[in-house]
Amino acid sequence: MRPMVRFFLGFLVLQALLFGAELTPWGQRWFVVPWTDTLAAISAGIVKVFDPGVMADGKLLQSGSNGFAVSIEPGCNGVEATIVLVAAMLAFPAPWKRKLVGLAIGIVAVQALNIIRVISLFYLGQWSFDAFDFAHQYVWQALIMLDVLIVWLLWVRTLPRAAPAYAAA
Amino acid sequence: MQDASPGRFVLRVAAWLPLAFLVWYLAGPVLAWPIAFLTEGVARLAFRDLIQGVEQQGHLLTIVSTLKPALATTEQSVTGVISVEVNTLLYSFGLPMLAALILAAREPHSLRKLLLGYAVLAPLVVWGLVAEFLKRVTFDTAPSVAAQTGFGPLQREAIAFAYQFGSLILPTVAPAVFWVLTHRRFVEGFRARDGGAGNAT
Numbered sequence: 323m324r325p326m327v328r329f330f331l332g333f334l335v336l337q338a339l340l341f342g343a344e345l346t347p348w349g350q351r352w353f354v355v356p357w358t359d360t361l362a363a364i365s366a367g368i369v370k371v372f373d374p375g376v377m378a379d380g381k382l383l384q385s386g387s388n389g390f391a392v393s394i395e396p397g398c399n400g401v402e403a404t405i406v407l408v409a410a411m412l413a414f415p416a417p418w419k420r421k422l423v424g425l426a427i428g429i430v431a432v433q434a435l436n437i438i439r440v441i442s443l444f445y446l447g448q449w450s451f452d453a454f455d456f457a458h459q460y461v462w463q464a465l466i467m468l469d470v471l472i473v474w475l476l477w478v479r480t481l482p483r484a485a486p487a488y489a490a491a
Numbered sequence: 492m493q494d495a496s497p498g499r500f501v502l503r504v505a506a507w508l509p510l511a512f513l514v515w516y517l518a519g520p521v522l523a524w525p526i527a528f529l530t531e532g533v534a535r536l537a538f539r540d541l542i543q544g545v546e547q548q549g550h551l552l553t554i555v556s557t558l559k560p561a562l563a564t565t566e567q568s569v570t571g572v573i574s575v576e577v578n579t580l581l582y583s584f585g586l587p588m589l590a591a592l593i594l595a596a597r598e599p600h601s602l603r604k605l606l607l608g609y610a611v612l613a614p615l616v617v618w619g620l621v622a623e624f625l626k627r628v629t630f631d632t633a634p635s636v637a638a639q640t641g642f643g644p645l646q647r648e649a650i651a652f653a654y655q656f657g658s659l660i661l662p663t664v665a666p667a668v669f670w671v672l673t674h675r676r677f678v679e680g681f682r683a684r685d686g687g688a689g690n691a692t
Contacts, residue, residue, distance in 0.1 A: 326675065330668075330672070333668075337660070337664070341655075341656065341659075341660060342652070345651075345652065345655060396655070396659060397658070397659045402659045402660060402663075403663075406660070406663075406664055406667075459580070459581060459584070460512070460580060460581075460584040461512065461584075463584055463662065463663055464508075464512075464584050464585065464587065464588040464663065466663070467585070467588065467663035467664065467666075467667055468504065468508075468588060468591075468592075470667070471592075471667045471670075471671075472497070472501055472504075475497065475500075475678065475681050476497055476681075478678065478681055478682060479497060479681045479682055481682060482682075
């Protein structure tokens with residue numbers, strides 16, 4: 323099987339498996355909910371540096387001054403973006419050490435941008451709900467996936483060119 | 492000769508993205524027309540007993556079902572049918588991302604790749620729209636309405652998965668996968684020329 327086809331099929335299978343696991347009650351209870359709550363807590367911790375009234379309550383990020391809150395829902399918690407990155411790196415032919423290092427750095431990079439997404443939406447929503455809606459539903463979704471793609475491309479760049487992995491057609 | 496410098500590529504993507512989003516948003520009704528046509532086709536082929544028709548208003552589609560509402564209201568009498576409004580933009584926001592990536596890569600045949608990308612992604616947008624319709628009539632309506640669909644437990648699970656996959660994964664992943672597949676040479680150009688330690692496993 324051609325390396326490109328093998329990578330593509332491996333990516334699809336891994337992604338389907340990980341996404342399926344995420345949707346199970348077990349995956350939600352033991353992974354997604356704690357992940358999302360942690361994301362809200364980290365976001366609140368950062369915002370508190372310059373806006374002390376902000377607090378996190380579960381998956382909610384809430385303003386103490388005007389009561390505005392954003393709820394971090396599926397699609398906004400970065401879990402799916404992380405799944406895509408994990409599937410892309412694991413499916414790509416590379417030494418395991420490089421995969422693990424790539425995953426560690428890549429997940430942090432994706433989540434860092436996701437925290438910026440949550441915080442920016444939190445303030446955007448307090449300014450204009452229309453702007454919040456557009457950024458939330460369209461722009462940030464695309465930006466996060468671009469982040470995943472760029473992280474993956476940068477990781478691919480660190481791999482040896484001679485590896486019989488990804489021959490250009 | 493392609494420019495595979497990651498920094499410059501990212502800057503070019505960032506430069507194209509606002510324009511791509513603007514064009515995509517303004518062209519929403521035009522881009523939605525083939526999608527409405529495809530959705531109608533899928534409805535007629537696969538859900539003839541559930542969907543009467545599809546109507547387009549700008550970037551919004553109204554999928555008219557054959558299901559009767561549970562109660563008469565001032566807006567919808569019991570003699571009417573359930574209609575579900577779906578937003579094509581919610582499932583097509585990967586198009587401007589794809590356009591920015593294609594234009595930033597500066598590879599030959601950009602226009603052809605853009606058109607091909609739209610042709611490939613349009614059916615996936617239809618997936619999202621139909622899955623949302625099915626999810627809403629199955630899970631977000633009164634039990635008496637949901638019962639009319641005749642879906643069993645396994646089908647309900649499949650609808651839930653199709654909806655989640657169609658809304659959380661496909662809109663963003665499909666454009667990225669399409670771009671990688673159509674820019675293999677460009678991606679290969681990203682690899683360090685001097686290589687690195689270790690061999691592929």
